[in-house]
Amino acid sequence: MARGERSEEAWAWYTAVYEAIQEIPYGKVTSYGHIAKLVGKPECPRQVGVCLKHLPSPSTDPSKKSPTWHSGNVPWQRVINARGGISPRGPSGASRQATALRAEGVHVDQGSMGEFTVDFGKFGWFPDVLPSEAGLVESSDEEEEDT
DNA sequence: GATGTGACCGCCC
């Protein structure tokens, strides 16, 4: 049955991804894999990238209803690969994303090859679950680990 | 309608 309503499944998948990205605090960055895990698909980080690629524009055609998610509301720029590097989807695209991150106060290192990398140790945001879901989950006991 | 690919990640050898 669900197979029939493929569009609905897609909407749920996209929404989950976009919501997870929106949960990323200002000045922080995360990886595709983590977003995928937050949405329940830790083995499907690629689709996360696909979602961002299909991310609608902020001010698209007024004739069409404004999409709930767009590049103006979804900080897709804070989403990078697990290596802390920005996907070279486009030389200018990567640099543009790096610049956007720097504008948010994120320290982005640039390699000799022009590879942009972010220090997850400082700006890496990797919560076990989304704050929204965390509130739903009862925190009976907390796991604290100290070195 | 089917096939291929894609902004990735983790694991195996």
Place this chain on the structure above:
DNA sequence: CGGGCGGCCACAT
């Protein structure tokens, strides 16, 4: 320690 491969979902042709 490094390289290679599979796997997943949705979109495009």
